[in-house]
Amino acid sequence: MAEHFLTLDSLGREGVREILDLSHRFKREPGRHRDALAGGRVGMIFDKPSTRTRVSLEDAAWALGMLPIVLRPDELQLGHGETVADTARVLSRYLSALTIRTFAQARVEELAANSSIPIINALTDEHHPCQALADAMTLEEALGDLRGRRVAFVGDGNNVAHSLIQAAGYLGFTLLIATPEGYRPDPAIVAAGRTHGEANGGGIELVTDPADAVRGADAVYTDVWASMGKEAEREERRRIFAGYTVDEAMMASAGPRAIFLHCLPAHRGDEVTDAVMDGTQSRVWDQAENRVYTEQALLYALISGDHRGERLG
Ligand code: CP
Numbered sequence: 546m547a548e549h550f551l552t553l554d555s556l557g558r559e560g561v562r563e564i565l566d567l568s569h570r571f572k573r574e575p576g577r578h579r580d581a582l583a584g585g586r587v588g589m590i591f592d593k594p595s596t597r598t599r600v601s602l603e604d605a606a607w608a609l610g611m612l613p614i615v616l617r618p619d620e621l622q623l624g625h626g627e628t629v630a631d632t633a634r635v636l637s638r639y640l641s642a643l644t645i646r647t648f649a650q651a652r653v654e655e656l657a658a659n660s661s662i663p664i665i666n667a668l669t670d671e672h673h674p675c676q677a678l679a680d681a682m683t684l685e686e687a688l689g690d691l692r693g694r695r696v697a698f699v700g701d702g703n704n705v706a707h708s709l710i711q712a713a714g715y716l717g718f719t720l721l722i723a724t725p726e727g728y729r730p731d732p733a734i735v736a737a738g739r740t741h742g743e744a745n746g747g748g749i750e751l752v753t754d755p756a757d758a759v760r761g762a763d764a765v766y767t768d769v770w771a772s773m774g775k776e777a778e779r780e781e782r783r784r785i786f787a788g789y790t791v792d793e794a795m796m797a798s799a800g801p802r803a804i805f806l807h808c809l810p811a812h813r814g815d816e817v818t819d820a821v822m823d824g825t826q827s828r829v830w831d832q833a834e835n836r837v838y839t840e841q842a843l844l845y846a847l848i849s850g851d852h853r854g855e856r857l858g
C-alpha cells in the first residue's frame with residue numbers, strides 16, 4: 546500500500562515531526578542527496594495556477610535525482626474521457642509519485658484510493674498540507690520548539706487555515722484564527738485539531754476581531770481574501786474583509802519580535818500592506834524557499850519509506 550499525503554492527518558503527529566526533521570536536514574545539506582531517489586519520476590497535475598508549488602516540487606524532485614513530469618490538465622482526460630480511477634491506475638505504472646492541485650478534496654482521495662504510488666495534495670479547496678509543512682519549518686527556524694507559542698491567522702478560514710489547524714494540533718502551538726462571520730474554518734477540522742492538541746498543549750481559538758488574535762502573538766499569518774476559484778467574489782470579499790488587513794499597527798500589537806508569514810501569492814494592499822510584506826518582521830521569502838526542503842522530505846519519505854533518513858548517505 547502506498548503512503549499518501551492528502552492532509553497533515555495522513556502523517557499524524559510522529560510523521561509530521563519526522564518530515565520536519567528531515568526538511569531541516571535537507572536544508573543543511575544542499576546538493577548531498579542527488580542519488581537518493583535516482584531514476585524516480587514524479588508527475589504533477591495543476592488544475593489551478595501555481596508558481597511556488599510547481600517550481601519547488603520540480604526543485605525538490607531534481608535535488609533527489611528524480612525526473613519531474615508536469616501533466617497539463619488539458620492534455621489529460623482526468624474525470625472526463627477517462628475515469629479518475631483508470632488514470633490513477635495507469636499513472637501508477639509509470640511514476641513513483643503523483644502530485645495534484647485541484648478543487649475538491651474528494652478528487653485527491655479518489656486518486657489515492659486507486660493508486661499504488663503516493664498521491665500528494667498540492668492544494669485543494671479544503672487543504673494545503675504542503676504549505677503547512679513549510680510554514681511549520683519557517684516557524685521553527687524563527688521560534689524553535691513551537692509548543693506553547695501563539696500564532697495568529699487573520700483572514701479566510703479555508704484551505705491554508707485548515708492545514709495550519711492540523712499543524713497546531715500536532716506541533717502543540719495555539720492558533721488564534723480571526724475571520725469575519727461566515728468565513729470560519731470547518732468545525733470538524735477545528736474539533737479534530739483541538740483533540741490532537743490536547744496531548745501537547747496545542748489549541749485552536751476562533752475570534753472575529755483581528756486584534757484579539759494578534760495581541761502578543763509570536764507570529765501573524767495571512768492569506769488572500771479571494772482564493773483561486775473565488776475570484777468573482779473579490780469585490781464583495783473586499784468589503785467583508787475590510788479591517789482584516791495586516792498592517793504595521795497590527796504587527797505592533799503582536800510585538801517587535803513577532804514574525805509575519807504569508808503563503809503567497811500576496812494581494813498587496815488587500816490582506817497585507819507593502820510595509821509589512823517588505824518589513825523586518827517578514828519571513829515570507831524564507832517560507833517560500835522552505836517549500837523546497839519540505840517537499841524534498843515528503844517525496845523522499847513517501848517514496849522510500851525511510852521517514853527518518855536513516856538510509857540517506
Ligand atoms: N503558496 C502556494 O502554494 O503558492 P502557489 O499557488 O504559487 O503554488
Ligand code: NVA
Pocket residue numbers: 668673703704705768769771772773808809810
Ligand atoms: N487560499 C489560497 C492559497 C494559495 C496558495 C488559494 O486557495 O488560492
